[in-house]
Amino acid sequence: MNGDIHNFFNIDGAIVSALSGILPAWALVIVAGLIGIIALLVFLVPSQLATIWIERKLIGRFQIRYGPNRVGLFGLLQPLADAVKIVGKESITPAGVDKWVFWLAPIVTFIPALLVYAVIPFGPNLILADLDIGILYLISISSLGVIPVFMAGWSSNNKYALLGAMRSVAQMVSYEIPLVLSIISVVMMTGSLKIGEMVSFQADNLWMFLLQPLALLIFFISASAELNRTPMDIVEGESEIIAGYHTEYSGFKFSMFYVAEYTNVLAVSAILSAVFFGGWLSAPILDLLPAWLWFIAKIYFFFCVFVWIRATLPRMRADQLMGLAWKFLLPLALVNILVTGIEVYMNLHPLLISFINIALAIGLVAGWSELIGNRAVRNERRQYIPVVPVVR
Amino acid sequence: MDTGTAIAFYILAGLTTISAIMVVSLRNIFHSVLFLVLSFAGIAGIYVTLNAEFVAAIQVLIYAGAIVVLMLFAMMLTTNAMTEGNPAGHLRPPAMLTAFLFFITVAYVGVVTPWQPRAASAPTDFSINGIADLLFNVYVLPFEISSVLLLVAMIGAIVLARD
Structure with missing residues (x-):
């Protein structure tokens, strides 16, 4: 693949091998890492601007209005104008905040958001670190996401911010479990935690969304809960707790949270397309485009799906959200693991597995929701308690 | 140990030790928890330099993720911890004695143990x-x-x- 547009002419390898005579080995590692970070930023910074524009434009269309259309052609420069505006705003530090933690929280938010990109495969050789433990690394990094949210909520010295942080902790803890369990059934089929190998497994067999439709559904719901986006954004539900953990943040510090959210959405879209939708693999006909372009196109497609869901579904109540995780997603994920284990043990043909699993997914989702009715999302404690009439 | 590993080890060891000292010396319990996260992250980094990627990931997942979240829950459920922080206890002399005895034991074991890596039975499959x-x-x-x-x-x- 050397000297090919498919991996950008292997610039990274060329620079490192050119420097290998001059610098000691440990400095080469740092240089290679820096090149990787710069390459990521080359993807992420324009993507931030693009996704913000796409989201505002799409949401506008969903709500039967035009969306941004004043700044530049089709409002294309709106994200830039927003960025300039938000930097120019006053940076308020309210009285009684824990200054160090308050200032650190927006910066720390970026650490897990960026670390995730280390194992995302943009192409056959375009992966920063194809770790042996790939998907486990993703899970362990995503479990850190709750800490900056709690730092922000706690240090703000604001009741609503603290409520948002508490909700965030409860939500993350609940949704981590179905997320991990849904990934386990995928890993059982691929037999590897390496993301690169998971993609090449899909090249040899069917794409994973055909083999594991139920895992895809569970992963999608839990991941969008971890992202705190609208159907599940009880952490920052405007109608209940103002803006949750970032109530007290303004100006540049607020924009850090805003940008980190888009970074996370892009990362989850990338994981979805790598694990379930064949990663850099192309659709059967169009083989001409380079692999990384296919992957980025898939990322943007799933970003649009997230926007679609945000525009369509109303926000869930906090207790409904917990019920969905524990009473609906968790049992289904466990059944899926059991069935997948039997299928892998019997070494069935991929097409047969796909057929069984699609039937299973439809049957389980329909059957389980029929069986428990709306009990998963109903709050048992909010029953009407009749007032005992006073005896005259 | 080559230069790169040595540099990484000393940076990570310094980070881990300093944040561990901050965990026990700070008055504010929330700050202690945050430094605990940093300390766990440093330990995970040391595991990575030892080629034990799996243990490093589990270290981050269980300690920096789950245990810290558990502590945050405990803090939220105890109102005093949020308002008063970590008040000084009256068990300082016994605590000092225990810590000193523990230090003596660990130091003794560390000095006495013959630190020879068992080349034959050392695990090679990480x-x-x-x-x-x-x-x-x-x-x-x-x-x-x-x-x-x-x-x-x-x-x-x-x-x-x-x-």
Whole structure:
């Protein structure tokens, strides 16, 4: 693949091998890492601007209005104008905040958001670190996401911010479990935690969304809960707790949270397309485009799906959200693991597995929701308690 | 140990030790928890330099993720911890004595132990498949027993909470 547009002419390898005579080995590692970070930023910074524009434009269309259309052609420069505006705003530090933690929280938010990109495969050789433990690394990094949210909520010295942080902790803890369990059934089929190998497994067999439709559904719901986006954004539900953990943040510090959210959405879209939708693999006909372009196109497609869901579904109540995780997603994920284990043990043909699993997914989702009715999302404690009439 | 590993080790060891000292010396319990996260992250980094990627990921997932979240829950549920922080205890002399005795024991063991790596029996397979083989084939009984123990503890906690 050397000297090919498919991996950008292997610039990274060329620079490192050119420097290998001059610098000691440990400095080469740092240089290679820096090149990787710069390459990521080359993807992420324009993507931030693009996704913000796409989201505002799409949401506008969903709500039967035009969306941004004043700044530049089709409002294309709106994200830039927003960025300039938000930097120019006053940076308020309210009285009684824990200054160090308050200032650190927006910066720390970026650490897990960026670390995730280390194992995302943009192409056959375009992966920063194809770790042996790939998907486990993703899970362990995503479990850190709750800490900056709690730092922000706690240090703000604001009741609503603290409520948002508490909700965030409860939500993350609940949704981590179905997320991990849904990934386990995928890993059982691929037999590897390496993301690169998971993609090449899909090249040899069917794409994973055909083999594991139920895992895809569970992963999608839990991941969008971890992202705190609208159907599940009880952490920052405007109608209940103002803006949750970032109530007290303004100006540049607020924009850090805003940008980190888009970074996370892009990362989850990338994981979805790598694990379930064949990663850099192309659709059967169009083989001409380079692999990384296919992957980025898939990322943007799933970003649009997230926007679609945000525009369509109303926000869930906090207790409904917990019920969905524990009473609906968790049992289904466990059944899926059991069935997948039997299928892998019997070494069935991929097409047969796909057929069984699609039937299973439809049957389980329909059957389980029929069986428990709306009990998963109903709050048992909010029953009407009749007032005992006073005896005259 | 080559230069790169040495540099990484000293940076990570310094980070871990300094944040561990901050954990026990700070008055504000929330700040202590944050430094604890940093300390755990440093330990995970040391595992990475030892080629133990799996242990590093588990270190971050369980300690920096789950244990810290547990501590945050405990803090939220105890109102005093939020308002008063970490008040000075009256058990300072016994605590100092215990810590000193522990230090003596560890230092003694550290000096006496012959630090020779056992080249013959040292594990060479750090891959996830090797670990899985050990966990689910060779040591499957201890593994299953410990998971049953955790399940029992969890059910016990739920029973206690419902009473």
